[in-house]
Amino acid sequence: MKQHKKNFSRKDAGFTLTELIIYMGLLGILLTMVFSTFIPVMQSGSRQWRIGETKMETDVGLDLLRGDLEHAGFGLPWEFPVGVTPAPYSEPALLPDTPNVPRAVNSQDNSASSMNNADYLVIRATNVAINDSSQKWGWLGRNAAHGVLIETLSDDAFDDSGVDADRVIVIRPAVSPGEFHRLVLNGTAYFTKPAIADLTPFAPPETPNDPNGERYLVYSLGTTDPRRPFNRTDYYINAPSAASPLPAHCAPGTGTLLKATVNQADDDFTTIPIVDCVADFQVVYYLDTDNDGGWDTRANASGLNGLTAKQIREQVKSIRCYVLSHEGGADQTYTHPNANINVGDIAEDGVTLQANGGRAFDLNAFIGATWPRYRWKVYGIAVTPRNLQ
Helix, strand or coil, X not given: CHHHHHHHHHHCCCCCHHHHHHHHHHHHHHHHHHHHHXXXXXXXXXXXXXXXXXXXXXXXXXXXXXXXXXXXXXXXXXXXXXXCCCCCCCCCCCCXXXXXXXXXXXXXXXXXXXXXXXXXXXXXXXXXXXXXXXXXXXXXXXXCCCCEEEEECXXXXXXXXXXXXXXXXXXXXXXXXXXXXXXXXXXCECEECCCHHHHHHHCCCCCCCCCCCCCEEEEEEECCCCCCCCEEEEEEEECCCCCCCCCCCCCCCCXXXXXXXXXXXXXXXXXXXXXXXEEEEEEEEEECCCCCCCCCEEECCXXXXXXXXHHHHHHEEEEEEEEEEEECCCCCCCCCCCCEEEEEEECCCCCCEEEEXXXXXXXXXXXXXXXXXXXXXXXXXXXXXXXXX
C-alpha cells in the first residue's frame, strides 16, 4: 500500500521550477517577437488612417472653396442706374466695395487678418451664403394679359409669405448696346419679397409681345432684409483660441482655413471650418491684360487692387489657391526634408517659385522646432470662374 501511494504521487507530480522557468522564458521570447512585429504594423496602420482621413477632409473643404470660386460673380449687378446709388449698401471694413458696383473677387496679400500673414480672399455672388434661400433664382416677366409673372429656375420655388419670405433683387439683363446686368431700383430700394404685389414696381414694362416680352433676372439673397445687393464669403486662416481650439494632432503655429459668410442682417460673420492644421494660404490670379483671350500676367493676392468690377470680369482667366497643411499628426520616426516650402506656382524645374506666384514659407520661423516631425504638403486648386461674363 505504501509503495502504491508513492507511485501514485510521482505520476501526478507537476512541472518542476526549472521547467516553468524555461517555459516562461520561451513564451517571453515568442511574445517579444510577435509584439515587435505587431506594434509597428499597428502604428503604421494608425498613421496611414490619419493621413487618409486628413486627405479626405482636405479634399471636401477645398471642393467648397472651388465651388465658391466657380460661382464668383453669380447674380451680381454690373451697373447701377445712372446717378443713383442703391441703399442700403454696407460691407465690413476689410476689402469693401461700398458704394461701387461689386467686384466678383478681390483679396489681400500678406494680410494681418490671416494667420501667419497668409492671404485673405473675398468672393461675391448671390449664392455663396450658407442658406437654401440664396440658391434660388428665376425670371420676372409678364403673362399674355400683361400681369406680372415670376418663374423659378432653381430646384426650390421662391417663398413669398411670412417673416421668413425670401428677399430678392432684380437685374435687367440687357438695357441697351453696351449696357448689361443693370440693378433694377424702386427709388433707391433694390430688394423686395417675391410676391406679385411686391415685385410689380420692379417688373418689366408691358409690351404687345407679352408673354414673350422682356424678362428680368431675379436672385434671392436670403430671408432677412439685406445690407447689400449681393452675398459675400471670405477665406482666411483663423488662429486657434480657447473658443475655437485646433485638433490635438495639429502642429503648433497652424490654424484653420475658414469660410466666413457675411450676414446680411448685421455684417457679422457665420464661419465654417474648411481645413485644419493649415500653415499658409496663397491666392494667384492669371490675367489677360492685352485682351487677346489668353492670360499674360500672373498676379498675387493684391494684384486686383485698383481694378474695377468690369476690368476683373474681362481680365481674370483663372484663379489658383494653395494651402499648406500636414497629413496626420506628429511622427517621431519621420523627418521632413526641407524647412522652406514653396506655396504657389512652381516653374518647370520643379523648384523655383514663379514671380507673383505665392511665397516661400519658412516652417522653422512659423512652426518652431517640431516642424520636421510632420508630413507637410501643398494642396492646390485651379479654377476658371464661370460667372464673370
